[in-house]
Amino acid sequence: MTEFNSTVGALNVTVGKEIRNSALRIGILILILIFFKVSISYGETTIESEYEKVIAHGGGxxxxYETTNSVEALNHAIQSGYRIIELDMELSSDEKIIMLHDWDRTAKHYYNTSFDRKISxxxxxxxxxxxxxxxxxxxKLSKILEVNPEILIITDTKGDNxxxxxxxxxxxxxxxxxxIPQIYGFVQWIKVKELGYSNIILTLYAMRDIDEDKLVSFVMKKDLYAVAMPDYLxxxxxxxxxxQEGIKVYVHPVSTYEDAQYFISQGAWGVxxxxxxPEEFAGFEKDFYLTIDDEDGTAVKLTDNxxxxxxxxxxxxxxxxxxVLFFVDESSQNIDDPKLSDLDSxxxxxxxxxxxxxxLLGSLNYLLLKDSDKLRVLHKKYRYRFDLVKKEKDFSEVMLDNGVPLEIIKILEKSFIxxxxxxxxxxxxxxGHYMNGDDYLxxxxxxxxxxxxxxxxxAQFLGADSVIMDKSKDISIIYNNEKCMVMVDSYLFRKGSGRIxxxxxxxxxxxxxxxxxxxxxxYLTGRNFIEKEDLIILLPEKLELGGRGIEETIIKAAANLF
Structure with a gap:
C-alpha cells in the first residue's frame, strides 16, 4: 500500500454563488473520502453503467504494456470493470488454443524470440x-471465465478462425x-452460427474493396451483434x-478519450x-472530468500532466x-495555491x-505528486506510474552525506551511472530518466x-550527435563525427570505416x-566500464583504474544513489 502524506486543504471554486451549509457538506465529504464510494444521481434517475462502450483490446x-494477451492483463481488465475483452488466439503445434497475436510479425516484440514454426x-x-x-x-482462460460468468470474450485470430x-x-x-466470435467475411457466418455462437461480430480489417450496400444488407439480414472496423475506415x-442504418459499430484501436468521443459522435457505439x-464512459466520470489545455489551448482530458x-x-x-471542491488526502479543509505550497513533497x-x-453530485479521485517546484496530477488508471516514482537523490548531497572521498567523487561526477x-x-x-513515451523504462x-x-x-547523454533506427532495425550513431553501425539482434559493431x-x-x-x-x-565512446552488483558505470574518458580497491570504492559510492 502506498502511504500518502497528510495535509490540510482543498481548493474551493465557486461558480455563480457562494457555498452554503458548508459544515454539513464537509461532514458528507469526510464520509466520501473515507469510503471512496459515491451514490450518483440526477434528480430521481440513477446513472446506469454502460461497460460495453469500451472493449479491452488485446486483454487491455x-x-x-499494451495488447499482451497475458494472464495479468486479463485479470486487471476484469478488476478494472471491463465486461467485454478482446483476445488474440492461435493454435499451437499440438492443436491447443493459446493467446498469441501472430507467429511472426510481433513475436519478437512480445516474447523476445522468433518462431520459424509453431510450437507446442x-x-x-x-x-x-x-x-x-x-x-x-x-x-487458463476457461478457469477465469468460470468464476467470472459476466465476462464476455471477443476472439481475434490471424490463423484458422x-x-x-x-x-x-x-x-x-x-x-x-x-x-463473441469475430468473422472476417460473409461466408463464415453460417458456419459459426451452426457451432452454437449466438452473438457474432463482423470485423472489417481483413476485407478488401468493401461494397457498402452489400455490407449493410448482410448485417441487417443476419442480425449480427456488431461490426468492428479500423479507425481509418x-x-x-x-x-x-x-x-445510420441502426447497426452497432465498434472502432479500433483507440487510445485517447478525445478520439473515442470523435468516433462516437460519428455514430460508433463504442471502441x-x-x-x-469503462467508467470513463459511464457514471459520474462520463459527465465530469478534469481537463488541461494542450499546446494549442484546446481543453483535453487530464491523463498524466x-x-x-x-x-x-x-x-x-x-x-x-x-x-467544485478540491481536497488533498484525508483533509476536510479548503485549500488554495498559497496553502498548497506548504504541502509536503x-x-x-x-x-x-x-x-x-x-x-452532492459525486466525486473523482486523482493522484498527486508534488516536488519542490511542480505538481503532477495523474488519472487513477496510471497508479502503476505513481507507485513507481521514488524519491530522487541529489548527486552532491549523496556523496557528501556518505563521506565519499573527493577522488571518487571526481570520477563519478564525470561518469554515467x-x-x-x-x-x-x-x-x-x-x-535523468529513461522513458518510453509517457512510461518509465x-x-x-x-x-x-x-x-x-x-x-x-x-548514447545521446554520452555525447552522440544522433541515433537513428530505420525500419529494418539498422541503427546508425554519429559520435565524434564518425558513423557507427549496429543491427538489432546482432553481435557485430562497426565503427567508422574500421574493422567490425x-x-x-x-x-x-x-x-x-x-x-x-x-x-x-x-566500443562507441572508448570509455572503460564497471559492471557489478546490478550497477553499470561508464567511466570518464581515458581513465584507467589503479586496482580492485578503487573499483570497489566506486561501486559502493555509486550504490548510494539508488
Missing part, C-alpha cells in the same frame, strides 16, 4: 511476455455463451453510414481500447451555480467533489545477467526500444 493495458502449448507456457508476464492459454471456434465449441461447451465515413476505462497551479485544472461538465490523493443546488530495474540514471552528476537484464540500457538515450567488432552481448529490442550493454557503449 497492464502497467504500460508446453513450450509456449515456458515463455513470458516482455520477460515478466504470464502467457495465457484457453485452458473456424478451427479455433470449432475447438472451443467442442472442448469448452460451457464457455460458448461467453464467447471510420474516418472515411463508413462508421456513420452503418450507424476497442487498451487504455480507456504537470501543472504549476491547481488553477490550471478545469472541470468539464459544470454549470453556472455548481460548486511526495505522494498524495486528490479528490474533486461537485455540488449542484446544494446536493545506471542500475538494473531503475529508470533513473546519473550522467556527469545530473539525474527501467534498465533490463540481458543474457548472462548483463545490464541493457536504452540505446538512444544513453564482435560483441558478447547483442543489441536487442524491448518494447520497440533498442537496448545495449556496457560493451557496446565502451
Amino acid at each position: 493495458a497492464y502497467h504500460g 502449448q508446453h513450450r509456449f507456457n515456458r515463455l513470458s511476455v516482455h520477460g515478466e508476464l504470464e502467457v495465457l492459454t484457453f485452458e 473456424l478451427a479455433i471456434l470449432s475447438k472451443i465449441a467442442k472442448e469448452y461447451p460451457n464457455q460458448v455463451k461467453q464467447i 471510420a474516418e472515411q465515413g463508413l462508421c456513420s453510414r452503418l450507424s 476497442y481500447s487498451g487504455t480507456l476505462l 504537470e501543472v504549476e497551479s491547481l488553477n490550471e485544472l478545469k472541470l468539464s461538465g459544470i454549470k453556472d451555480g455548481d460548486e 511526495g505522494k498524495h490523493q486528490l479528490t474533486v467533489t461537485v455540488f449542484r443546488d446544494g446536493k 545506471a542500475k538494473k530495474g531503475e529508470y533513473i540514471f546519473y550522467s556527469e552528476g545530473k539525474l 527501467p534498465v533490463q537484464a540481458g543474457s548472462f545477467g548483463k545490464q541493457l540500457l536504452p540505446l538512444s538515450t544513453t 567488432i564482435r560483441m558478447r552481448t547483442p543489441v536487442v529490442l524491448y518494447l520497440n526500444k533498442a537496448m545495449a550493454g556496457g560493451e557496446f557503449y565502451s
Whole structure:
C-alpha cells in the first residue's frame, strides 16, 4: 500500500454563488473520502453503467504494456470493470488454443524470440511476455471465465478462425455463451452460427474493396451483434453510414478519450481500447472530468500532466451555480495555491467533489505528486506510474552525506551511472530518466545477467550527435563525427570505416526500444566500464583504474544513489 502524506486543504471554486451549509457538506465529504464510494444521481434517475462502450483490446493495458494477451492483463481488465475483452488466439503445434497475436510479425516484440514454426502449448507456457508476464492459454482462460460468468470474450485470430471456434465449441461447451466470435467475411457466418455462437461480430480489417450496400444488407439480414472496423475506415465515413442504418459499430484501436468521443459522435457505439476505462464512459466520470489545455489551448482530458497551479485544472461538465471542491488526502479543509505550497513533497490523493443546488453530485479521485517546484496530477488508471516514482537523490548531497572521498567523487561526477530495474540514471552528476513515451523504462537484464540500457538515450547523454533506427532495425550513431553501425539482434559493431567488432552481448529490442550493454557503449565512446552488483558505470574518458580497491570504492559510492 502506498502511504500518502497528510495535509490540510482543498481548493474551493465557486461558480455563480457562494457555498452554503458548508459544515454539513464537509461532514458528507469526510464520509466520501473515507469510503471512496459515491451514490450518483440526477434528480430521481440513477446513472446506469454502460461497460460495453469500451472493449479491452488485446486483454487491455497492464502497467504500460499494451495488447499482451497475458494472464495479468486479463485479470486487471476484469478488476478494472471491463465486461467485454478482446483476445488474440492461435493454435499451437499440438492443436491447443493459446493467446498469441501472430507467429511472426510481433513475436519478437512480445516474447523476445522468433518462431520459424509453431510450437507446442508446453513450450509456449515456458515463455513470458516482455520477460515478466504470464502467457495465457484457453485452458487458463476457461478457469477465469468460470468464476467470472459476466465476462464476455471477443476472439481475434490471424490463423484458422473456424478451427479455433470449432475447438472451443467442442472442448469448452460451457464457455460458448461467453464467447463473441469475430468473422472476417460473409461466408463464415453460417458456419459459426451452426457451432452454437449466438452473438457474432463482423470485423472489417481483413476485407478488401468493401461494397457498402452489400455490407449493410448482410448485417441487417443476419442480425449480427456488431461490426468492428479500423479507425481509418471510420474516418472515411463508413462508421456513420452503418450507424445510420441502426447497426452497432465498434472502432479500433483507440487510445485517447478525445478520439473515442470523435468516433462516437460519428455514430460508433463504442471502441476497442487498451487504455480507456469503462467508467470513463459511464457514471459520474462520463459527465465530469478534469481537463488541461494542450499546446494549442484546446481543453483535453487530464491523463498524466504537470501543472504549476491547481488553477490550471478545469472541470468539464459544470454549470453556472455548481460548486467544485478540491481536497488533498484525508483533509476536510479548503485549500488554495498559497496553502498548497506548504504541502509536503511526495505522494498524495486528490479528490474533486461537485455540488449542484446544494446536493452532492459525486466525486473523482486523482493522484498527486508534488516536488519542490511542480505538481503532477495523474488519472487513477496510471497508479502503476505513481507507485513507481521514488524519491530522487541529489548527486552532491549523496556523496557528501556518505563521506565519499573527493577522488571518487571526481570520477563519478564525470561518469554515467545506471542500475538494473531503475529508470533513473546519473550522467556527469545530473539525474535523468529513461522513458518510453509517457512510461518509465527501467534498465533490463540481458543474457548472462548483463545490464541493457536504452540505446538512444544513453548514447545521446554520452555525447552522440544522433541515433537513428530505420525500419529494418539498422541503427546508425554519429559520435565524434564518425558513423557507427549496429543491427538489432546482432553481435557485430562497426565503427567508422574500421574493422567490425564482435560483441558478447547483442543489441536487442524491448518494447520497440533498442537496448545495449556496457560493451557496446565502451566500443562507441572508448570509455572503460564497471559492471557489478546490478550497477553499470561508464567511466570518464581515458581513465584507467589503479586496482580492485578503487573499483570497489566506486561501486559502493555509486550504490548510494539508488
